[in-house]
Amino acid sequence: MRSYKVLTFGCQMNEHDSEKMSGLLAAEGLMKSDTAEDADLIIINTCSIREKAEQKFFSEVGKLKELKAANPGLVIAVSGCIAQQEGRKILRRAPHVDLIFGNQNIKDLPDLIASRTRGNREVRTDFPEAYEHELLPAVRTGTVSSFVNIMFGCDNFCSYCVVPHVRGREKSRRPSDIVAEITTLVAGGCREVTLLGQNVNSYGRGLEGTDACTFPELLEMVDGIDGLERIRFVTSHPKDLSDSLVEAMARLPKVCENIHLPLQSASDSVLAGMNRKYTFASYMEKLGKLRAAMPGITLSTDIIVGFPGETEEDYRMTVDALESIRYDSIFSFKYSERPNTKALKMPGHLPEGVKSARLDHVIDLQNRITEEKNAGCVGKTYEVLVERPDKTGDAGRVSGKTRGGKIVNFAGGVSLVGRLVTVRITEGKKHSLVGEMV
Numbered sequence: 233m234r235s236y237k238v239l240t241f242g243c244q245m246n247e248h249d250s251e252k253m254s255g256l257l258a259a260e261g262l263m264k265s266d267t268a269e270d271a272d273l274i275i276i277n278t279c280s281i282r283e284k285a286e287q288k289f290f291s292e293v294g295k296l297k298e299l300k301a302a303n304p305g306l307v308i309a310v311s312g313c314i315a316q317q318e319g320r321k322i323l324r325r326a327p328h329v330d331l332i333f334g335n336q337n338i339k340d341l342p343d344l345i346a347s348r349t350r351g352n353r354e355v356r357t358d359f360p361e362a363y364e365h366e367l368l369p370a371v372r373t374g375t376v377s378s379f380v381n382i383m384f385g386c387d388n389f390c391s392y393c394v395v396p397h398v399r400g401r402e403k404s405r406r407p408s409d410i411v412a413e414i415t416t417l418v419a420g421g422c423r424e425v426t427l428l429g430q431n432v433n434s435y436g437r438g439l440e441g442t443d444a445c446t447f448p449e450l451l452e453m454v455d456g457i458d459g460l461e462r463i464r465f466v467t468s469h470p471k472d473l474s475d476s477l478v479e480a481m482a483r484l485p486k487v488c489e490n491i492h493l494p495l496q497s498a499s500d501s502v503l504a505g506m507n508r509k510y511t512f513a514s515y516m517e518k519l520g521k522l523r524a525a526m527p528g529i530t531l532s533t534d535i536i537v538g539f540p541g542e543t544e545e546d547y548r549m550t551v552d553a554l555e556s557i558r559y560d561s562i563f564s565f566k567y568s569e570r571p572n573t574k575a576l577k578m579p580g581h582l583p584e585g586v587k588s589a590r591l592d593h594v595i596d597l598q599n600r601i602t603e604e605k606n607a608g609c610v611g612k613t614y615e616v617l618v619e620r621p622d623k624t625g626d627a628g629r630v631s632g633k634t635r636g637g638k639i640v641n642f643a644g645g646v647s648l649v650g651r652l653v654t655v656r657i658t659e660g661k662k663h664s665l666v667g668e669m670v
């Protein structure tokens with residue numbers, strides 16, 4: 233076996249898990265292949281957060297059947313949340329799949345491949361006691377900006393969410409390990425880290441003795457790393473967003489004035505059904521504190537429409553909240569039934585047509601707000617961290633982000649990659665900004 237291709241679906245957690253798989257495979261001497269057609273090993277790293285993502289996975293795995301028929305030596309592996317959730321069932325539904333492994337079995341990948349060469353079709357989806365995969369080498373896709381796991385799993389059990397079922401219970405990494413990993417990344421050219429956790433605000437629960445550390449304390453430690461320019465983090469559960477975090481964000485120079493704070497719904501009865509453990513008023517109070525401490529802060533959120541029992545009035549509250557808060561961007565979804573979740577058994581499931589109409593309206597509304605906000609950036613100057621040549625392949629252009637997380641494309645050479653520059657915005661587009669260096 234000489235080459236591999238990892239196909240990644242879903243969130244930044246999955247993207248980083250794929251980087252760890254690449255790290256393990258590189259250590260085994262395998263080369264990264266540009267296409268699935270040229271690979272000897274294909275791993276589909278799956279997402280099961282929405283039903284649509286699951287359908288997409290089965291369509292993707294179906295497409296690989298022909299490749300396997302043409303090359304019987306090809307090894308097809310499935311990892312990630314669907315692997316954790318469906319396990320052996322995938323082997324029955326897609327007999328051309330060879331291996332299944334869960335999020336916490338990534339370290340077993342070389343062993344699983346060796347087992348396959350002995351003719352076995354294995355399924356490994358157990359939750360080991362120790363989180364050994366935190367120590368795995370990763371091949372990062374972006375050297376300027378990197379993801380760093382600070383914790384794994386989730387204890388919150390929002391009633392619509394599969395994450396606690398597929399990624400296990402919450403566990404924080406030791407702060408010294410996190411700082412050591414980021415220091416190594418910075419030595420390799422990294423200038424920005426995004427600290428990853430399902431709920432970073434509860435980071436540190438369970439850490440004791442010399443490892444005891446809260447999330448604001450961790451930010452302080454990371455802020456002290458020489459050579460690092462910027463710190464971001466996802467995701468913040470509103471119920472655990474503390475005053476000390478707001479204070480640390482405002483005070484620490486490397487922490488960007490940008491937060492993803494999932495609202496999900498502005499109706500208290502829907503929030504209670506979702507088991508979110510905050511009210512719209514308490515969410516707004518925290519948002520007020522963030523805006524007071526950092527007037528220019530950019531905001532993004534997640535919205536779910538069509539949750540079981542959501543009335544027209546509940547939905548209107550969410551629309552009104554989007555109009556008044558004016559997020560810079562949102563991720564919006566219609567509620568989708570997920571296995572093993574409490575919401576599945578709740579009364580009041582809505583027809584698909586109603587859910588789709590509500591989602592379409594929310595998307596149109598937010599597109600208008602995002603465009604207005606991006607247009608409002610024109611004429612202003614921002615500090616931009618240059619991350620890469622422009623994705624359009626336009627020679628002589630580069631792409632980076634403001635501290636607020638907005639993508640900016642402008643004329644400049646690749647030597648700017650990794651540098652902080654000042655850019656004046658000349659045009660606001662739907663999903664990005666265009667500017668010129670000053």
Ligand code: SF4
Pocket residue numbers: 386387388389390393394395396430431469
């Ligand atoms: S906080 Fe809620 S939505 Fe987020 S991962 Fe945990 S259970 Fe899922």
